[in-house]
Amino acid sequence: MIGDDQTSREGAVSAVTRLLVEDKVQVVFGGLGSAFGMAALPQIREHGVPYIPTPSTPLFTRTPEMGPDPTKSMVFHYQATGLTQGATIADFLVKVIKPPMAANRPLRVAWMYQDSPFGAELYRGFAERVKDASLAIAARGGGRVEIVAAERFRVGETDYRSLLTKIKGLNPDVLVPQGFRGETVAAVQQAVVDVGFDLKKTHIGPVCACADDPLYYKDLGKLGQGTTILSLYSTYAIPKGAGFARWAAFRKAYQDKYGTLPGLLGVSAYDVVHVAARAIERAGSLDRKKIIEALGKLEIDQMVLAMQGGKIRFDPKYREAAFVLFVQQMAWDDTVKELRPTIIWPAELADAKYKQP
Amino acid sequence: MDLATLVRVLTWGLVTGSVYMLLATGITLIFGVMKVVNFAHGELMMIGAFITFILAHSAGLNAYLAIFVSMIAVGLVGVVIERFGFRLLRGGEKINEVFFSIALILILQNALARVFVPRFREHVQIRTPYATEVVDLGLIKLRYDFVVLLVLAWAIITGLSVVLHRTRLGRDVRATSQNRVGAMLMGIHAERVDMLTFGIGAALAALAGSLYGIVNPFSPYTGTLPSIKAFAVIILGGLGSVRGAVVGGLLYGVIESAATFFLGGSWRDATAFVLLILVLLTRPQGLFREGT
Numbered sequence: 001m002i003g004d005d006q007t008s009r010e011g012a013v014s015a016v017t018r019l020l021v022e023d024k025v026q027v028v029f030g031g032l033g034s035a036f037g038m039a040a041l042p043q044i045r046e047h048g049v050p051y052i053p054t055p056s057t058p059l060f061t062r063t064p065e066m067g068p069d070p071t072k073s074m075v076f077h078y079q080a081t082g083l084t085q086g087a088t089i090a091d092f093l094v095k096v097i098k099p100p101m102a103a104n105r106p107l108r109v110a111w112m113y114q115d116s117p118f119g120a121e122l123y124r125g126f127a128e129r130v131k132d133a134s135l136a137i138a139a140r141g142g143g144r145v146e147i148v149a150a151e152r153f154r155v156g157e158t159d160y161r162s163l164l165t166k167i168k169g170l171n172p173d174v175l176v177p178q179g180f181r182g183e184t185v186a187a188v189q190q191a192v193v194d195v196g197f198d199l200k201k202t203h204i205g206p207v208c209a210c211a212d213d214p215l216y217y218k219d220l221g222k223l224g225q226g227t228t229i230l231s232l233y234s235t236y237a238i239p240k241g242a243g244f245a246r247w248a249a250f251r252k253a254y255q256d257k258y259g260t261l262p263g264l265l266g267v268s269a270y271d272v273v274h275v276a277a278r279a280i281e282r283a284g285s286l287d288r289k290k291i292i293e294a295l296g297k298l299e300i301d302q303m304v305l306a307m308q309g310g311k312i313r314f315d316p317k318y319r320e321a322a323f324v325l326f327v328q329q330m331a332w333d334d335t336v337k338e339l340r341p342t343i344i345w346p347a348e349l350a351d352a353k354y355k356q357p
Numbered sequence: 358m359d360l361a362t363l364v365r366v367l368t369w370g371l372v373t374g375s376v377y378m379l380l381a382t383g384i385t386l387i388f389g390v391m392k393v394v395n396f397a398h399g400e401l402m403m404i405g406a407f408i409t410f411i412l413a414h415s416a417g418l419n420a421y422l423a424i425f426v427s428m429i430a431v432g433l434v435g436v437v438i439e440r441f442g443f444r445l446l447r448g449g450e451k452i453n454e455v456f457f458s459i460a461l462i463l464i465l466q467n468a469l470a471r472v473f474v475p476r477f478r479e480h481v482q483i484r485t486p487y488a489t490e491v492v493d494l495g496l497i498k499l500r501y502d503f504v505v506l507l508v509l510a511w512a513i514i515t516g517l518s519v520v521l522h523r524t525r526l527g528r529d530v531r532a533t534s535q536n537r538v539g540a541m542l543m544g545i546h547a548e549r550v551d552m553l554t555f556g557i558g559a560a561l562a563a564l565a566g567s568l569y570g571i572v573n574p575f576s577p578y579t580g581t582l583p584s585i586k587a588f589a590v591i592i593l594g595g596l597g598s599v600r601g602a603v604v605g606g607l608l609y610g611v612i613e614s615a616a617t618f619f620l621g622g623s624w625r626d627a628t629a630f631v632l633l634i635l636v637l638l639t640r641p642q643g644l645f646r647e648g649t
Contacts, residue, residue: 007578112622115622115623151621151622152621152622152623153622153623153625154623154626156578156579157622158480158573158574158575158579159369159573160622161365162366162369162370162615162617162625163617163618163621163622165362165366165369166617166618169359181479182479182480182576185574186482186573186574193491193500194500194503196498215479219482
């Protein structure tokens, strides 16, 4: 059963209501964006249906009602949360970008993020990690990270020029635009072409893992050279290591079937179908409570996305799965006339080191 | 704030304001003549943007030439909407016209989404031959696209003003706008004027959409917010006043840009509406009176 959220909160509520009331589904999964999935959460709670969201906001399982009490929680979060992504971006910036750009002074970082649960939690993850003492130790040589701007924009915004003009005036070393794919492409293009950000002086990225999709590489174009993207699934690159062995076969099968390569959200949805199926198998029933119980105890080998420890499991406190994250840098490929990524961090997964433009 | 930054913020405001100006001028022309509020004006804007996009992207036509084809096509769509929609509702309850235009929003939006989303997914942008070319204006470097946008928007508005004030057609439009019955008694074919005015308004929406789509990405749903703002602009400028739509549109764009710069992106939409409320409280008729 498919419910179309029509990229709106109202659409999500109406689609999920239909799935629950008319179709009487046993499990709900997916959701295109955090705001839309969150809007449908009250209906899901009311019906006590297991839900496996794939957007990034941690609020799916960290709201008071969804807290650690297993009798209340029917939500199992299968996506790298905004908190994790934000914290990983902080680590990357301190360890990789700070040394060449601000070795003896604090790294000046400007955030520009979507005004939604998705954007807010990514920023919160970053800001909390920046305050972390261990990161300060990693950032040797003149302080750590200074957040010079944290600017919000509305969902679906297409014109970032005034905001970028303000940020440029603050002389940041790094600009981190956090939005959906279309928003990110527009923000990066306008930063470089219209507002005149010089990529030699200001690093742009890492942008959100959710932007990793074939259209991102195509739409961003040559202007995106040197920028970075945080990923847990790369459209084109494959990290080193056994944990990523299935990617090539998965990509080929997907392309053969649909004529295009999958993006992160497609891969997440593919994995979640298997997670739900295994939970139902183990529950031995379509009873919603038994499926919730089975999901809570589930521990299976990872599917396509690489998991910490190689296993899909939901931690007992927040019922979140833990993914392996990495950062890629964009370079222009003249043969395909599109951007292509190289994995640059962490070192154990990387093919190359970060290249300053 | 240094001078270059000030010029940048003003420029972004003028660019956005020019799009509002075109949209608002179309709405106010239609309202002035027909006393009809077409809430689906934003959807005509998006049809215009998508026609230009398709002509430039798939047919390989120069995007700036494609704009004129798009204006003609959407102008004809406007004529059809007037002839087989609003004209049939004329004389009935005003609420019928309101619901008709709301229905048009849903029909046109979903039709566009049905055609374009499976192929292009989230957003598209119109590429011109000068997409990365920059002109150095001293204080700022500006993409050619912005220069062309400003020149084209102003040339069309100036041309429209000449038509409205120096031609027989313009005289008929102004006469119908001021006194429909009187105009008909003087031999003016009011229904033909309605049709032409709706066509011109729709063509202006197509121009606004195409120019917007050259400098910003867009989707079938993008037209809603600019059209709401264009309605605010005509209330600000004065209902039925073309001069009000021009001044209001530019003012709105500049205030929006300044609010984003000084207060942040979350205030972008709110600040301009605060201005609107202030104007309505102090000058309920708007900045200019009807018919100017």
